[in-house]
Amino acid sequence: MEAQGRFKVLIAGAGITGLTLAHCLEKADIDYTLFDKGIIAPPFGNTITIFPHGIRILHQLDFLNQIKNQSAPMGGSNCRGSNGKIFAACEKYFTVLRSLTGYDTRTIGRQEFLQLMYDRLPDKRKVFERARVERVVTENSKIRLVLADGREFIGDLLVGADGVHSKVRELMWNNATRIVPTMKTTYAAIVGLSMPMSDLETFEAVVNTSHNKISFLIIYRRKFGEEDMKVLIEKIADYPITEKVKFAELWENRTRAQMVSLEEGVFDHWFLDRIVLAGDAAHKVTPNSGFGGSTAMEDAVSIANAIHTAITTCVHRRPNDEEIRSILQHYQESRIRRAKRIVKVGGEMTRRQAYDGWMNYLQYRCAPKLTFVEFKEEQGLLRWGDHKLRKKGQQRYVKLLLSLGYSLEERIGLPKELDSCVYVGDNDLRYVFIMIASQKSRRQVVLIEPRGLTDSGLLSLLEHTKCSYWVGGSSSYTDLKKDVLETRTEIALSTLPPLRHFFQDEKAQDYTFVATWNEIKANPVFVVQSSGTTGDPRPLSYSLEMSTVGTFSRRLPDGSEENPELRFTGIHGTRVFEAIPIWPPCHEAPLTPAPIITEILRKIQPDGGFYVPSTIRELCLKEESLQLLKKQTYLMYGGAPLDEWVGDLLCTEVDFHVVVGSTETSRWPLRKLQDPREWRYYWIDERLGYRLEHVDGDLYELALERKPEWRRFQGAFIMFPTLDIYHTQDLYTPHPTKPGHVRYRGRKDDLLKLTWLAKVRASDLEEHFNMQPNIRAAMVGGNGKPSPFLIIEPETDKELGLEEVQSTIKLLNQSLSPDICIPLQNVIIASAERPLVRLGKGTLDRRRTIDDYKEEIERLYI
Ligand SMILES: Cc1cc2nc3c(=O)[nH]c(=O)nc-3n(C[C@H](O)[C@H](O)[C@H](O)COP(=O)(O)OP(=O)(O)OC[C@H]3O[C@@H](n4cnc5c(N)ncnc54)[C@H](O)[C@@H]3O)c2cc1C
Structure with a gap:
């Protein structure tokens, strides 16, 4: 049996x-x-x-x-x-x-x-x-x-x-x-x-x-x-x-x-x-x-x-x-x-x-004749896709998708060869649906993060993606970069109706699209940007196959069975509360505040939720929201590490599903930990081609080796088909006794991710300070924080006052997108007893410097 x-x-x-x-x-x-x-x-x-x-x-x-x-x-x-x-x-x-x-x-x-x-x-x-x-x-x-x-x-x-x-x-x-x-x-x-x-x-x-x-x-x-x-x-x-x-x-x-x-x-x-x-x-x-x-x-x-x-x-x-x-x-x-x-x-x-x-x-x-039985489009079509959504109250979303397809076509016409359109709007469902609608109309959508993008970075991105339309979710989004786009007359501006327009009760006409997976899996679907704080961002084009890397990750490469150890097993078919923005917010919009999330949790009682660590932290501070969090079967989080005390408090109450990955590689499947108290560790599945390359002391960089049979788990090689090894730039320390268990320690390079998921390349900003004669070294940090901070080490024989540093910051901020500026108060002047820590080659040891200034840094964000 x-x-x-x-x-x-x-x-x-x-x-x-x-x-x-x-x-x-x-x-x-x-x-x-x-x-x-x-x-x-x-x-x-x-x-x-x-x-x-x-x-x-x-x-x-x-x-x-x-x-x-x-x-x-x-x-x-x-x-x-x-x-x-x-x-x-x-x-x-x-x-x-x-x-x-x-x-x-x-x-x-x-x-x-x-x-x-x-x-x-x-x-x-x-x-x-x-x-x-x-x-x-x-x-x-x-x-x-x-x-x-x-x-x-x-x-x-x-x-x-x-x-x-x-x-x-x-x-x-x-x-x-x-x-x-x-x-x-x-x-x-x-x-x-x-x-x-x-x-x-x-x-x-x-x-x-x-x-x-x-x-x-x-x-x-x-x-x-x-x-x-x-x-x-x-x-x-x-x-x-x-x-x-x-x-x-x-x-x-x-x-x-x-x-x-x-x-x-x-x-x-x-x-x-x-x-x-x-x-x-x-x-x-x-x-x-x-x-x-x-x-x-x-x-x-x-x-x-x-x-x-x-x-x-x-x-x-x-x-x-x-x-x-x-x-x-x-x-x-x-x-x-x-x-x-x-x-x-x-x-x-x-x-x-x-x-x-x-x-x-x-x-x-x-009158001899062969028989003919009507060939109905509906009969015999595998229907998971649009049709399954028609069931059980989800017709609304299908209708939204269909009308959005037509709306896009009406506004920007059918695609010319390999061109693209930018979409930028409020943080609503149109972001999700516009990606699907664009697949149907075979045009790729460029999703920009205007908060972390300079004007020149934006122009270079538009040029690289052969962008011919800029579609705003409302007129203010259409005009968001009007002054920058003035010189680009080939880019036509257009505004999409608000979300509620697509929920109207009119009958939506089918926007048919019939193809097999193999025919369309390489189609580009959307383009995102790599970090573009000061320099030019790189466009990263997601094919359909790339965008399904996570979806497939429950199954083994031979397709034989569900892998019970891969972490996401068990959440499919459950009710998930998505408390993170669908797309990084464009304006000065904070993440949904904890009291509102508490209210939602009370009302909908989901099976699990997806949060950024700072939200989980806030919810843990109040008894009611803490209890609501604990009622969920699982918590997904990503974007930054979880605070230690928060992890310890929740790890035995709920299942943690940490979402690890990067824009370039999509999500990495992880194995389910046997002991939840070891939540600080990720259990990487070595079959997926992971390997640790020694960097310094107990630090190792995680690299990914191409394994053709595991392709659908290895987004890096779908994104970069000519690579054989992908270096994640993420540093880990292996578990002292458990093979395959690694603990995240920071980046090898200097990429910072702010709480709201904007990316800042620290060395770009540090350069500005390092050029000053009375500054010996500067370090910018802020991973998982709402804004960057700056630690300045003065030259030993030179005087350096706070106001002087602040005026340099002001100058730098003028060239930055306002959302990633360094706040003037976020400055720490390093003391002679605690200089910035350096590695053997003289480069900054960011992790140890942050450890040294942990308390001062914490105080900046109170
Ligand atoms: C002479 C002839 C020519 C035909 N030509 C065409 C044609 O050109 N085009 C066309 O589309 N159709 C044609 N058909 C019809 C077509 O063959 C059938 O419609 C089709 O085979 C039905 O497939 P099925 O899987 O339902 O049944 P079957 O093909 O009969 O398969 C049933 C399977 O079940 C197995 N089985 C039976 N009992 C048990 C049990 N107790 N436990 C476990 N397994 C069991 C059998 O071993 C068999 O493998 C033709 C039919 C005939 C008779």
């Missing part, structure tokens, strides 16, 4: 439906186990024709190219009379289908197709062959599956993808203590595979060719046994299949042939409790139309969409019985009408081609 874990889907049957579902669940990051009573891709069955709705699903599942390589597109269809001559031809049918849908209709060997699907599954340990499902027990909101050999498996949902004679369907009806319904069977068929024949043209009705095989299907109106098959074959031996080839030749060339009965029909009930049917187990179409497989694939996609919705919208990713019932009901309702229509047109086609009665004979001779 298996232990309880995350939501698990058990799939009975590894045919087209089961394998498609397994791929969809892989994509949706949902656990599953797949059972088949036989072997995968058995060596029977002939070819299978896949229509565009199926091909599109295969495209979304990322194996369109392999399918193309192993299959041939259908080109047309001929109908022949008893003399073998063509009396009607549908030459354009498949071309029209292609022009309507964008995909060919393709024929591929059935065994090859199933094998390909299986080979592409990343973790074969989830697939059990020779595992016949025999019994099913629904108990305690779980499914217990018993195999014929006695093995048992526990899951949350059982999908019966076990074909037309479905055992799961039988068990489902038995569970409901009802008589098992059956399907009607009017026809039987001989299906076979033959070697290529030189005189046989490529396209024949009920004869398909794939790369190197001819498959045939002889439909007969009743069931019959082996003996009858012989009689039938003799009877039709002289029938011409073309003007030159008779059926007997095809038969002699056969490599295999078998009889099958052709059931047809759609069941009215597709689910019970936690059991659901898909593919031929739920509906069966006669084979002439070639729709059965593609329709089964659509079922698989719909079920995966339904499960994904249920998991992502319910608390703790574990839908209860009622939620399961509701999604299965929705699945059935969304599929049953289409399935009935497909079975009907398939049946009509079979009857015509079998000349079943005069009406059918006349219809087929006078």
Whole structure:
């Protein structure tokens, strides 16, 4: 028996439906186990024709190219009379289908197709062959599956993808203590595979060719046994299949042939409790139309969409019985009408081609046509993305996104090659949505941090990113840098409506965007700047892949399972209170004050929250807010280290999730500490390519080594594809006894991050003071503080007064963006007994100097 874990889907049957579902669940990051009573891709069955709705699903599942390589597109269809001559031809049918849908209709060997699907599954340990499902027990909101050999498996949902004679369907009806319904069977068929024949043209009705095989299907109106098959074959031996080839030749060339009965029909009930049917187990179409497989694939996609919705919208990713019932009901309702229509047109086609009665004979001779079932955009699209958001009250956000897409297009038009637009506005949701909307309109958005950016830095950034639009969240943001932009007439200014405008109740028109992950993962999405205090900031372009580094970090590189040790495991699907700004504030806006955060916590009682350390510190100072903090299961923090006393106070009360990373690398996944009292340490996962390079004493710089198989965890190498080693510039001290545990000690370089996440490069500012004759050395600090501070060491033989230093600061501040200026009172004059500490090479030892002046520094910020 298996232990309880995350939501698990058990799939009975590894045919087209089961394998498609397994791929969809892989994509949706949902656990599953797949059972088949036989072997995968058995060596029977002939070819299978896949229509565009199926091909599109295969495209979304990322194996369109392999399918193309192993299959041939259908080109047309001929109908022949008893003399073998063509009396009607549908030459354009498949071309029209292609022009309507964008995909060919393709024929591929059935065994090859199933094998390909299986080979592409990343973790074969989830697939059990020779595992016949025999019994099913629904108990305690779980499914217990018993195999014929006695093995048992526990899951949350059982999908019966076990074909037309479905055992799961039988068990489902038995569970409901009802008589098992059956399907009607009017026809039987001989299906076979033959070697290529030189005189046989490529396209024949009920004869398909794939790369190197001819498959045939002889439909007969009743069931019959082996003996009858012989009689039938003799009877039709002289029938011409073309003007030159008779059926007997095809038969002699056969490599295999078998009889099958052709059931047809759609069941009215597709689910019970936690059991659901898909593919031929739920509906069966006669084979002439070639729709059965593609329709089964659509079922698989719909079920995966339904499960994904249920998991992502319910608390703790574990839908209860009622939620399961509701999604299965929705699945059935969304599929049953289409399935009935497909079975009907398939049946009509079979009857015509079998000349079943005069009406059918006349219809087929006078107006032969291939069937066409409406190709609906909605059907069979993997929907996590926009569509999942439509559920459960989140329609508002989808609407916001759609209207924002149009609003952007209206204001700034469609993108020219590789151009970009700046967006700057209030700290609201438009920042998030504008990034998604820009992906849809394929234009990258430049997100600037005006508080830490000089005018020349801004201009250089705009030039590097080929910026042609400046979009403000309101007119004051549009005009924010109007004077600087005056010389750049190529940059057009525009203002976006306020957030509430996008929440209006009008119906939003779809802003469609259909692509596979592989097609778009390298698309640039947004550009952020590296620090640009005084010099020019560097633009850092985030591709879609780069921006998902964090999202993927729960999974191991082989995609096999969730890594229980990676720290972010456990927060997905919970309610998170995001108390940090969506984007660094532009104006003199402080972080949300503690009393407001307290009020919010009281009202919404989230499972966890994301805070900057200074906010956590403030919340710990009052009993009420401290208790509210402790009520949360986890606390995420980042941007600066946590105060020691705060960490000690909370570490055993809540789970800490420290967000470590950088603009260049995105987030680094960390392992979950076994002892929470060791919160000062990060447990780095060495498999991710981390290594420590010795710098000085007990200090080591953390570096990251490229590991191609861990790419989705290694943002640094997505951002800088030519690098093999990335140096983080962050200094750590290893734990005395625990391998892989490191404690943050500061930066190797001099980059400071102020509380509100603005960045200041200290040496840029220090240079200004070091040039003064009566100053021996200057050090600027302020990591995790609201503003920078300055420690000045005077030349030993020179006089230096505070006013003199302050007038130098005033001069420097004039050249700085106002938000990172050094406040005049933030100055410490170093005493002769405590000079600035230097490393061997004479460079400043910033960490030790800060230790020496710890008290004075603290006093500056009281
Ligand atoms: C002659 C013929 C030609 C066809 N041609 C086409 C075509 O050209 N294009 C097209 O789209 N469709 C075609 N179809 C239809 C298509 O084959 C089916 O719709 C499709 O195979 C259904 O897939 P499925 O996975 O639901 O079922 P199946 O393919 O039947 O797979 C069911 C799987 O479940 C397994 N299983 C059964 N019972 C158990 C159990 N108790 N425990 C565990 N595993 C079990 C089986 O071993 C099997 O692997 C054709 C059908 C026929 C009969």
